[in-house]
Structures are given as structure tokens and as C-alpha cells.
Amino acid sequence: MERVRDLASKKAAVIFTKSSCCMCHSIKTLFYELGASPAVHELDKDPQGRDMEQALFGAFGSTQAVPATSDLMDKVMRMSSERGVVIITKSSCCLCYAVQILFRDLRVQPTVHEIDTDPDCREIEKALLRIGCSTAVPAVFVGGKLVGSTNEVMSLHLSGSLVPLIKPYQSLLY
Known part of the structure; x- marks a missing residue:
């Protein structure tokens, strides 16, 4: 959870995604179209990505950490x-x-x-x-x-x- 907090505090807009997630791609595109330049952290490309995903689950009381897994x-x-x-x-x-x-x-x-x-x-x-x-x-x-x-x-x-x-x-x- 500390790594998630640290990464999230480095920029005004921070997106935790997975590279294969189409909804994550859509959200990143939306931010870029709005002129924002968010920090993007691909959980599936980070050695601690699985732990970070679990921390995001707990932090937001969600059953998912990134958007595309949602029907x-x-x-x-x-x-x-x-x-x-x-x-x-x-x-x-x-x-x-x-x-x-x-x-x-x-x-x-x-x-x-x-x-x-x-x-x-x-x-x-x-x-x-x-x-x-x-x-x-x-x-x-x-x-x-x-x-x-x-x-x-x-x-x-x-x-x-x-x-x-x-x-x-x-x-x-x-």
C-alpha cells in the first residue's frame, strides 16, 4: 500500500492500469484528450503489480482494481x-x-x-x-x-x- 500511496502522490493525475485493458486505454485516452498528462502505472508490467492491485482493492472497497474487468x-x-x-x-x-x-x-x-x-x-x-x-x-x-x-x-x-x-x-x- 505504501508504494501505491507514493506513486499516487507524485502527480495530480495518476492512473493505475493494465496494458491489456481496453477500458484502461479509454480512460488514459480521455485524460490525454482533456489535455492532462497523468502518471500511468501499468500493474501488469510492474514487479510489484500484483501486490499493488491488492492494495487498490482494499483502498477503494472494490472487487476490481482496474476498470476493464467490469461488465x-x-x-x-x-x-x-x-x-x-x-x-x-x-x-x-x-x-x-x-x-x-x-x-x-x-x-x-x-x-x-x-x-x-x-x-x-x-x-x-x-x-x-x-x-x-x-x-x-x-x-x-x-x-x-x-x-x-x-x-x-x-x-x-x-x-x-x-x-x-x-x-x-x-x-x-x-
């Missing part, structure tokens, strides 16, 4: 890439509703997944947080890429950057 992570990624604009929500969330209305006002018919009806709801929320959502819901994806939650979407909208991003998905007839 739920795959489920989230599948849901997020179904259509142009996808919003993962909960039916009782007023911010989720507000984000849906924003997209409809911008002439976009998003695909909406209400996860509170899914038996894996809690785990899906954890997976959304793991891939970078500031809050689990709403989670907005455009073109299969995570845009973020309410704050990120509203910031993009207020800066004038949201409409160009969603232009390919706007309907003239909507």
Missing part, C-alpha cells in the same frame, strides 16, 4: 455509444430532467437511460464516477464521449461550445 463498465460504455446524444439519469433527479429539457430545447432528441429501474443501479453509478463523471447522474455522452454532468454541460452551453458539439444531432423537424 458494468462495459454496459455503461455500450449505453453511452448507442446514439449521438445519450443521457444516463434517474427518474427522481431534477437536474437530470433539466439537462434533458435543455437538449430538447436545442432540438436534440437524446437517448435517455433511467438507471433507477436497473437492478445494477448502484454499481452503474460507481462506474460512471470511475470514468470521470463529477456526479453519477446525469451523465451526458455526445458521440460516445463523456461530456460530463450538469456543471460541465451548462458550462459548455454558457460558453457557446455545446451547440457546435451537438450540431450533427440536431433535428430540423423537432
